[in-house]
Amino acid sequence: MGRGDRLVLRRNDFMVCAVRGRLFIGNWWRSYSLYAPIVWLAVCLAAAQTAPAKRFEFSLLDYLTRLRYSSGQHADSRLFFVGIDDTTQTKFGRWPFARVFHGELLGFLSAIQPAAVTWDILFSEEDGINDEAFIQGIGMLGAPVILAASTTASQSEHSVRGVNFGLTQPLTRVEGGNAVPDHESALIPVEALRKVCFFGFADSVPALDGVRRKVPLVLKIGDHFYPSLPLQSLMQFWKLQPQQLRIVLGDAIYLESPQVTRRIPINREGEFWINYRYEEDGFLNGSYANLHDELGRKYRNEPVGSLPDLNGKLLVVTLTSTGSSEIGPSPLNERSLVPLVFMNVLDNILRQDYLRIGNAWIIWIGWLLAAYATVRIFEHLDFPRAAAVLSAVVVATLAAMYFLFIKGNLWLPLGVPVLGFVALQLGSGGRRLLQEQQAKRKIRNAFSSYLAPAVLEQVMKNPDEVKRGGVRKPVTILFSDIRGFTTWSESAEEKVFIAQLNEYFTEMVACVNRHGGTLHKFIGDAIMAVWGDAISTGLENDARLALRAALDMRVALAQLNQKWQAENLSTHKIGIGLEHGEVLVGNVGAPQRMEFTVLGDAVNVASRIEGLTKYWHVDIAVGEKARALAGDRFLSRTLGHFRLVGKQAATAVCGLIRELQSGESIPNLVRVYEDAFSAYVAGDFKRALVGFEQYLEMEPGDYCASHYSEICREQLSKPSAEPWDAVHVSRAK
Template identity: 40%
Template sequence: MAWALAQTELLQGAAWRVNDAQVRWRTLFQHQGDPRIAISLFEDSTEELVSWPPDREYHATLLGLLAADGTAVVAWDVILDAQREGEGDERLVATAGAAREAGTGVVVGAVSDPGTGAGGPTLPDPADAFHHVEGDVSAAYGDVSALLPFPALRSAARFGFVDAPRSGDGVIRQIPLVVRIGDRLYPSFALQTVLAYLHVTLDQVTVKLGEAVSFPTPKGVCSVPIDREGKYLINYRYEHDDLTPDYATYTYRELLLKLKAKLMDGKPLPGREPQVEGKILLVGQTVTGKADAGPSQRSSYTPLVLVHANVIDNILNRDFIRRPPGWVVWGGLLLLGYAGLTPAIARTLRLQLSFGVLVIVAYASVVIWGFVYGNWWVPVVGPMMGYGLLQFVVIGGRVLREQKAKDQLKQMFNSYLSPELLKKILRGKSLAEVSSERKPVTILFSDLRDFTSWSEQTKEETLIAQLNEYLAAMVECIHAHGGTLHKFIGDAVMAVWGDLVSEGPATDAQRACEAALAMQERLNVLNERWAAAGEHTLRMGIGLNHGVVLVGNIGSPRRMEFTVIGDAVNLASRLESLNKELKTGVLVGGAVYELVRDHFEFRECGAVPVKGKREPVPVFELCALKLTGSSASRTPVAES
């Protein structure tokens, strides 16, 4: 899904902007621009010789001085299309011819044109086109005709196309290295300039659309990558700003006057001397209203001649952007995503999230430094979105499953714990953290008297209905006093205080005693209603004990039960049974009595022999809550 979205214009625009950010970041680490390139700009300034466009006499003079100073190539990023009256054009043609004879290459600009003018389409001479072309020429960037340098100038100089189509946001990121005019391909301005500098003819160049433009150089064959439209992805490095050094740049006026003073007058002017010998000099202009400029990957306003300079720099230094095959990036990240998720599935959610973030940070770091030091442009937006979606689906699914398990846990324990206690547990501990450990707890056992004989004499429907009503009432009392319902054993109830959440042994024991008295009071209310309805009444005994027990999940892997085990549990059960012999309602052990005797009224029952104990055990009957202020006593129901 991410791959499909990455093909949309919106995400492709985002991918370009990410690349722009990489270009700007790289300026902190890159080297000086190629010293073989220099720039001359005709600026919008009152200090210039004349207003734009100047008489071509000036161009001829400047060209002659540059040739005399040993400039390797003079490339005019200007469309000198219509021939003008006067001697300026003639002199420019003559100077271009003389410069060429002296070893200075001359390149002038051309541009593709739809041919809608009154004069009809203008086609270049086929002799100026590439001779060795492979691929679908009709798919290449271009038009039916062109604006060309005037004919006499074309005979004395090379020409190249300055076309630089902008993307949707106006930034030039790709430039056609070959331009189609009619059914033939011609060199771009930057490519033609390089060919002139290296003294390569068009017959020596091979164009393979979708692959490369190749030509011989002293260091071997140079292959410049292009797409099926003949466009080249600019490795944009240099800009006229304070971040990085770029190319030696002179104003048109400065260059003309200083070369004239140096070469013709023999009296150099003060200031820096133009250093153009053996270099490529690009001549452009930044005139308001006519400026050939716009936004670049590094600036909101850049002379277009700088774009051509960057392309020339790329070709001379074979400094090309490299792009890995899409299947490598997408497939590799997909495998990495699943390879990371597979072992992380069984781990904690925090670890899984951390791994996902680590992969994203690592990928972004590799992408950035790969671009800075290796010119590798690896897509970021689409693959990262895909990886993020993968993480979202897997981790989101796990969150949903854990939430479902939490809800199931809540439903399961809702019958055992009070709502407040359940909230505390769910906020504080996961089920996995409720491990087996020894804790001081208070245990309550309750049981109905004569249940067996009653059940044999009562219809099943009546028995179940009355028993369920009784048990529901007892559970409400336990929950109301913060206890944990552990299990039903037939008609018996087992509850614990302090097993999951504890505020101290004394508080746990006090709440257990309050719950026992509340259970007896609630049974009194139920018995009154049942008696009025002619139904059987119930009697109940309760045993309470306090001690250190083992708390945790106990059982087999297929059937676990959260419970407590230990001698204190057994004694609580024995105390409940002793109610029959002692004719009491609630019996507590000595440990409970010592913890809560200041809060409740007790009747001492002495030391009583208990099954499983060698020595008699002190036993006390819980009678009522001590009167404090407005508190009223609660009298339990006795056995007789």
Template identity: 30%
Template sequence: MALKSNKRGSLLVIVAPLLTAGLMAALWSLDFVRELENVTLDHRFRARAASDPPPHPRIALLGIGDASLRAEGRWEEWSREIHAVFTERLTHRPPKVLAFDFFFSEESRVAPEGDVRFADALAAHLAPITGMNIALNDAGIDSAPPPQEYYLGGKTLPLPRVRGDLDALLGGNTANLPIPRIAESAFTGVVNCPASRIDNMRREIPLVARLGDRVYPSFVLQILIQLEETTPDAVDVVLGEAITLPKKDGGRWIIPIDRRGFMAINYRDTDRFVMSDYILVSELLDAVGAGDAWPAGLPPLTDQIVIVGQAAEGLQDLGPTPYHSLDPLFRVQATALDNILRSDYLRRVPMAPLLGGWLLLAWLTLLPLRRAPVVLEIAIPALVTAAYVGLAFSLFRSHSLSLPLVLPVAGFLLLHTGVIVDRLLAELREKRYIKGVFRSYVSPDVVHQILESGETPKLGGERVEITVLFSDIQGFSTFSEQLAPESLVELMVEYLSEMTDIVIDQGGTLDKYIGDAIDVMFGAPLPLADHAARAVYSAIMMQRKQVELREKWQALGKSELVRGMRTRIGLNSGPAVVGNMGSQRRFNYTMMGDNVNLGARCESGAKAYGVYTMITGDTYEATRAVRDDITYRFLDRIVVKGRTLPVEVYEVIEQTSRIAHATLECIDLYAAATELYLQRDWDGAGRAFTRSAALEPLQPGPDIATNPSLVMADRCRAFQLDPPGDDWNGVHIMSEK
């Protein structure tokens, strides 16, 4: 838009970012915002998967997959003898930690003796671990304390050194606890890992959880405690900061957690973990002696962290991860453990510094764009946003640093969109003001031009090359006489709308309506190199639309007069004066000149030849220079009333591909007859025109008076009776406008 918008005050540039930043701060802690942000994290996880490092070498995963189920039957029917046998076989390849991601919360109904054997086998290991699941109510926490028997007993002790709001912890008052025999033989860790309410994805894991008024370690934290051979009283938990526990080598683990005791999972491609089949490994342990080499391709077990979990798709312990729609969930536990062992934590940028940087960037982009074109106001924020997103992906890949995307991007785009809308509204207000000022003494068309150009209107025009198109309904006075005013108005609205749409779509400029007549120019105010071709094609489309309208009106049962409506069109190309013309008080953007008048004469002159689209030689030549898919017929060389110089005129037939064979034959016969006519062979030409008349697509009838062949045949007969003088040059003098 050429009209400059009003200057926006500095107040808007300063206050708008502050208000947007305040809104972002208010939304920052909302759950749905965090969930949306996590979805963007999933994309970043997948984008860096190819460069993910291998998992920690001490983690070995054994999955109960399809092969295990085929070997031992349905999971529900498994005896704990199977786990006992596996655990016993590990004695000659003892892992540092043996962790089962199962509850073992009920006595075995299949083989109760298996519980005893399994418990004894677990007790023989240094650090066996099983799982427990805390039952959460709708609120996440029960208010009443549990009965004493629900507290976990056996080897597992609560964490005594926990600082923070315990009510914020994931917790409940009941749990699926291991049966006492197993609880006395193995440590227990909480396996709860809540999924997102939006997509069921697990993106964070609790490292501590509350059962009643006691806090217990998670499955992952229990593995770490046993790996370092420490005790719960050596674990220091500060909610909202970190979990700290000693290493055997004298160092300390410092694990970041939020106020709820959750650690964000820094997902690496879960397929990195080599997961071996549980039963296969159990059988190999039996087959491969203690002194024999362990098979290549299988993870070592000695002094490792061995985690056993469900992996078959038919089992329940599967869920989505950023990499798979169904992933064994014990690989999620393994991923969290891998994050800790490699200190590969997901780090998030705090809100305060991010909002500070966001505000600075917002002001730096708003200030220089205040007077920039709208396209730059759109492009620059889009480029800055793309750069920020690219930076977020890059930092995530290289440093596991999570730059928030949802609120910063949404806020930035919202801010700039609001400023752009404010600018556009200001321009709209200015447009309305100008319309209100000028409407009383200039035409609406000129007001529109003022708004587009930003210039003060003045009288005058310029000489430009254009093609003019004039159209008129044949016998319109009859329509006015026979149709009721309301019906006539309805008919003309439909007709003029259809025809105007065609010329506008082709780049024409509507000059004016005069009753049923339409005056159009092509090539002004915007220059068009192919203005003639556009005008000719518009005429073709208008005649096609006229046929469609006649068919429609016939189907609607309109009168014979309406069904027979036909439109005559005249075109001419050449220089003309176009611009604002009229009086000092009121003027229109219009066209003037001899070539304009000639175009109008072509429209009226078409009637004399019985054609409905007639163009001058200049339009014919200009159109053929840019497109060759239209067929024309040379009609005559004429001198229109009011002019002295002759002009060639042509009929526009149609696009060549749409013309019937008989019509093409008629055109050829007509051209041959014209040659005889110009040679003054009146008799031969008359006979030839008579033959072409039989093939004319338009034959005399109720709404067709004549056609070119009949007109020329009559003229040949007249010349036979009264030949023209020797100075005749083939030019026909038109006696009517």
């Protein structure tokens, strides 16, 4: 095999692959409603795992949270937020000030008897004698004290393996802990404090946008599981032992004791989704310094100013001062105190006000079902309706998302699914738009040669008007024919004949187009045109336009004859027949070749009326239906009543003269003729003869008047024994 043969084979292989590729893409595109939902589902599932998609979903969650937020709402009254603020640092010194003041505060609180006191502060370094004072205050309080620990703030050298955690005991009933991150190091309270205090881990890792939306309630330190700061605080608030908590990772933390039962939802990593409701003003709160002073007065039995009721409450002490407190974004505030994260967690659990997350599988299965249910519906809607329905579906989905969040604390992450659904339907709309454009191109290619430009534009706007298989429509049909065409075609020089015939067709088609008709076909020298098939402007107007086109063709032929005569070419006459009737309109034929046409009896009638013109020596003949629809704007005279070939009933046919000017009355000449013809039909031959002869005096040599005058004379000289019938039997096909 030579190199050239190999190149040919490669080109052929390439062409085969290209054709197969186009066929595959075309078949897939045509089967869009079958495959597209699955494809878009895969795309959406992949996109949902990306950072931008997650940020988008979280932004929708934050937006819903802000919509729900009300500054007049208040958190659970069992919580009290104590802030070490600027006033406190002015009084006790810059942070960290001596822990002796913490001991004093706890000692003063012993007279109030709170349920528990949590310090959202790390005490991981010793403070000597101040720690002793702190421990003394803890002993005086008589209520559990919980301190903060952290894995996120620790370094690898702070290993806690083998370290005695003091009062803090591990959680023993944990199921399914493989997904919880394992920590080997942590910052925990100093040993002296661990012996008298509980501690919990204050870990809260912000998302990519800096917002903390979930916090771990259970952490794995070494080989054991320990509670977070909020969970430890509530354990001590409710006096729960570790064995009274059953942790099922991926499900919930179950609190099982006589005094309290709770189901706290967590994910596989032991994390809790925060249902943000409050900023600082939503919690009962007070300044550390003010509380220290007022409690001191009460402890010393001195007059007390304003002192909140702290009995039985869970107090949370944290930093709020400028420059010392940790600030970060939350769904409610771009600059929020990070300790409010835990305050919201505590409130959520106390009130059982949990944020529930929609099941992703249910969401995507529902999406797929909705996609299949709607994609085929959208394919059959035009663009405005599809856009309106799509907008309504999206708005309804977002409204349901808002309602479920507000009323049921259920967050459905529907941002990506909604965008995917819109993309799916836009793809369907794009496919439909492409199909429409292709269909319009086919229509334009198919109809541009025989539709008037204005009519073609209407068809392009309403392509359903032209359907394969056809619809029944009332139309006005025009047939024209060149007289003596056979003789002319046989005697003329071929090139001259073709050029002259093309010039004739050009002018005649222009007349049809000018008046909004559809050129259906050339049959030899004959022309067939129709009004009202592709686009109708009303039955009456269709008929008037057809008659105007016929009159225009008469003028155009006269101008052509004048030109041809000047060029020493043959001149010609034409006959034009018009009639109105109901026909079948549409694309008819085989898939390989379709033809837009009209079928029906009215087509045959119009053709046979055109055939009468050569026998009755007129150039335009109009059937009674078309003449009646056109109205009184057109001047005509009756050619006769004819029983056409294949018809039983007679048809009145008129010869079209011209269009009357506005306000113009019927000329006397035509009145004389019509009166004579009426007398002729009634069998009053004497009066009819007088009228026809009077007409011939004004129009000498008129064939119709001469013909009817001759019949009248025959009937007067030799009356027929048969009943009079004015109908002519036509043999012209």
